[in-house]
Amino acid sequence: MPELPEVEVVCRQLAYQIVGNRITSIHVYLEKSLQYRETTEQDVIGAVITAVERRGKYILIHTDRNQTLLVHLRMTGALIDTDQDAAKNYTHVRVRFELSSGRVLLYKDVRTFGGIWVYRTDQLFGCPMLSKLGVEPLTEAFTGAYLYKKTRGRRVPIKQFILNQEMISGIGNIYADESLFLSGIRPTRPAGQLGKISATRLVAAIKRVLSDSIQHGGTSFRDYRDGNGERGKHSTYLKVYGRGNEKCTVCGRMLNKVKIGGRTTVFCPRCQRR
DNA sequence: TTCTTAACCTGGAGGC
């Protein structure tokens, strides 16, 4: 399940691999996976890819024709740069871009929650998907003071709060659990009860967990693959996510597994008491 | 304004 680190890894790889390529043709196998917003397929064919960047969990692929392919991988999506022969081995391919280098860019998505939207670049940041996104957690704008201020008056559990993309963009279930464990904060705690010290501690933990995961190439559980179709290696470093009913690696106590906001949440009742 | 819940979707695991 791609979150900020996984999307960042994919972006860095694709920026290296596909920038400078011309899109020579597009094959759509599932119509809803590629949608045009005031653009057409003919606008995209022949365009040269000029840059690849990330905003929250979105991948932005810019072209020289004032168009941007906005990609969200949701649960099971993957963007893979590969050669013609290897492309035949991939299943659940929803969109296939032929590139001028002779290689292909595949968008595969098992559960089809994700998709690609083609926008005019000059209208991109007014689109509903990007305009509502909150602060980027790896920037200097994301501070303890920011988090403390934003959580005032909020009664939802802090776990649910940091998953809200309008507050902080890019955090998903894996890194929410891991950040709360690292900061020693109980995920069920009402966001508005977070003190200044705890807010600062949580911000530091979020930055640390996300940065470490990027260094490890992201986390792969089931479907996530990077831009080369490879698995991420961060899953072996996880302390709580996916470890429900196992012992805490720090104190040895059994981890608790509960539902918060409809999401499976794992935490240590002894280490996370703040 | 804030919060909750359902819906979208399919593969895999587990039970029978």
Place this chain on the structure above:
DNA sequence: TGCCTCCAGGTTAAGA
């Protein structure tokens, strides 16, 4: 072995 049910989860929309 085959069938059925449940679970996983990011985002949005509707309703409270």
